[in-house]
Amino acid sequence: MTAPRHSTRRTAPTAGPWPVLLGEVRTALLRHSRAVGVETVEELLELAPAATVRLTSRPLARGVSTDVVEGVHCRLPSGSGRRVEGVGTIVSRAVVTGGRIAQASSRALVLPATAPRRQNWSAYLARQGIIEALGPGGGDDLAAGFLAPHRPDVLDLGAVANRLLDRVQTSLLLDGASPLRTTRTRLRFVVAAAGSGGGPSTPAPPRFSVDVDGVRTLLLRADLHGTGRELDGAETDLATQVQKGLDLAEFDGGGAAELMTLCEDVAVHDWLLTVLQRLVDNLDEAPARNGRIERIGPAIEQLLHLWMPGAHAEPELSWVWSALEGRPGFSRQWASIVARIRNELDLSILRALTADGGQARRAGPAEEL
Amino acid sequence: MIVLATSDKGGTGRSVTTSNLAYRRALQGDDVCYLDFDFGSPTAGAVFGIEAAGRGVKTGAGAHSYLLGDVAEPARIDIWRESSWLKKERPPGAGRLVLVAGDEGGGEFQVQPQMIERCQVLLARLTEEFDVILVDLSAGRSYAADIVQGATATIGAGTPVRWLVFHRWTRQHILAAHGLVFGERGIVQNGERLGYTREQMEDSIRFVRTAVQEPDSPQLGLLRPTQASWLHQCHEELLKLAAQRGLGRSMVAGVIPWDPVLQWREQIIRDLDIDSTQIANPETGQAFDDVALHLTRTSH
Known part of the structure; x- marks a missing residue:
């Protein structure tokens, strides 16, 4: 199978x-x-x-x-x-x-x-x-x-x-x-x-x-x-x-x-990709949208900075990382995920701001009275 | 969060209700695992519509075999994909829904320290992956319950452990549920032996009343006036008894109404069963949704 x-x-x-x-x-x-x-x-x-x-x-x-x-x-x-x-x-x-x-x-x-x-x-x-x-x-x-x-x-x-x-x-x-x-x-x-x-x-x-x-x-x-x-x-x-x-x-x-x-280093980065990819994959599914954006929070705080391919590799093995960056392209996928997260955050901030703005406009005339 | 589901006696609808809670909670967006620890009768597979695990798995890789040390990891079944009731894929927005089934022909066994350790390892692994782990225990006191309670005692304070005690809405069931929780060597006392305070234990335990027919429910509209008034009186007496025995309103996580689907074909109640075919009552679905949503609520 x-x-x-x-x-x-x-x-x-x-x-x-x-x-x-x-x-x-x-x-x-x-x-x-x-x-x-x-x-x-x-x-x-x-x-x-x-x-x-x-x-x-x-x-x-x-x-x-x-x-x-x-x-x-x-x-x-x-x-x-x-x-x-x-x-x-x-x-x-x-x-x-x-x-x-x-x-x-x-x-x-x-x-x-x-x-x-x-x-x-x-x-x-x-x-x-x-x-x-x-x-x-x-x-x-x-x-x-x-x-x-x-x-x-x-x-x-x-x-x-x-x-x-x-x-x-x-x-x-x-x-x-x-x-x-x-x-x-x-x-x-x-x-x-x-x-x-x-x-x-x-x-x-x-x-x-x-x-x-x-x-x-x-x-x-x-x-x-x-x-x-x-x-x-x-x-x-x-x-x-x-x-x-x-x-x-x-x-x-x-x-x-x-x-x-x-191999441990490769595994760490593959794991980071797996975790973050899953978070962004489900982002636009309807019912729990807001909750899902909140769920990215801990990943941003605690995981994003850990991306450092080859950080602990011996110089004579650096060719392995170079090759893996070419194919399958770990850092390319990572960059795309991080960009997606940033966009989603920007959007959610924008939504929050415009929602507040709407309320403020509605509240405005009432205060004047 | 780990939710331990138990009941005072058999026939309370514990497994079918717990399965429905798992299903609803996953639909609400959480990753949910259902762990079948009812070793005498592991029927969750049947409730979820998974043929290969109808009465536990036959592969020798179920939860029972795992605790005995026969396999390094119990088999997992992706309910969204395998269930014959569902659409073979995860609904949009839903979390994962996974069954760790029991073994066919499992049966009870004596507790050994290694089993508590294995159980703890399994629960720790599952808490890495799942927001909610529902552990279905058998009715009454069981070795499985002792093992799980022992294992959760050292799982780490960051993993809340809750008990759901299912009982039917009768005098005998209320008394039995009271005994199971507050009695000699009951859940509270066991917890105290494991180092919890009585308050912590009572905070972690909630009751679910099952197959309840409220006196003013439309289903009972055909009763003769004398029957209706008698039923009212019974209900009042039960409420009083429950309050006296520590099963009062503040301790109740939910009330599941009597429903023909739950009685005659123990299964997952989908929205389709309520809206389209209308074999199940909307109140039942609502009750499941409410209990599932409030599983993680700490105080009532």
Whole structure:
């Protein structure tokens, strides 16, 4: 029923390049009456006692929790429906932007297994955010399966992220009095290794789409090396490299966290667009017209200034935002929404003024008498 | 706002009235969610005209399965689109109208702390999205009611919680409704145990009288004079009893008149049923509209 709009799905899976970074971001309005301050953000994101929360204040306040690591052993998604087991860990974190937007994201970098059999947990736990795939199929098959509608009993990064977001949203620090109703958005992303053929010249443009269920998909091809080593190519190569003692922790740290930040940033802006678009979409529907204009108030006060695409992106990933501004054109849509809101406000002020004026004119002669 | 709908006994028309309130409130422009927590008999699907959820959903993804921890999120049904009574699209100006249905063959269960936590998470998620969440509880005291009351106690002061207690307009129902609210281990006492004051609890509870036949209603025009005067006397006595038992006028959120449509085919009453086919009485639609509009009113 809900065929995804991406074209990467293949019926005959090929090896496809490894590794593949999978992730999902859930975005919501913080359940609070107003934007919260830095101290509250820090306390909200302190997911474990004395865990460090990274806080930035420029160009926009942003807090990021420490990574939460969870062990998983489950079936991995597969576009062709193959049975591929995954063992390893996923990394999740919570983010608060502008004291107002709450997010949780989960990710895992999937690599082919280094050993044919499952190892001790300690081996997996030492490499945070890495899942080893035990079974046939390549990176493309995995990506296609991940972007297709979710199937039960398969790795569910969205559910993990959602639980973490629930933890933030049900915190007793929040008063629960959100000034406007918004829907949580789901952004799934896949970052595939940039392949050996393309070279470092021009990366393939990112693909962003919204499918029928409201799931957003971001598909990127990026340098997943981080360390500068060549890791693309056939899985055997990588397996050999891993056996040779490739530092996987360095490997992950070299790219996944930055890519995560980028995807969270895309998710924040997509969410802002979604919320504001819905507010203006219903504006001219008759019965509740006045009420609806009032409903925009909180969005103007609390959300409009949060638009800052690419504010926290690493310079080497800025090409992704540039491409997204071209297509689908986030800032173009935003500008059009903001203009619409301004017009509506001007109109409503004008209406109020002319209504008052009318009364004043009527009252005028009476006063003279 | 979270509205908890309960009733003293079965057969008060709680589910059908609550469904109609959800429908009317959405038409008034709010985003509304109907959460079916009547686990023994989740019939909201039928009232909304949603065949696939007539007696709860069969997919194992209903509210009951969610509380048991079987699914990460209960399934949602877009009532505007799925209802066979409605036009398959959201009417202009109306808010969203979503049903979180129960599970077919759900039944009651013992309360476990994780269920209260799951319920709290679900309610918090829904309050992000919806202006009004109507939770339909079963009649009388139930585990579901305990879970929800526990869950709402820590939902945050910014999310008001209201109770609507439905009862029929008879002596027995008034006494039973009084017991459910003010009695031993009743709603007020439970609330006090959870840290609310008695005043806060009483402020949050309102009664809805259902299937009421007012003595001077035109429907009763055919009564013999002796019957009419007897009915008047009964009505006066009930008013007195209700006032004595804390169910007096200041505590009443609305009075739903007796209506053939509600009696014989529990369903949403659309304007079409009142204006065109005229199977339902205009007073009924008006009563629903009034209660729906005043749901968020704090004091009476």
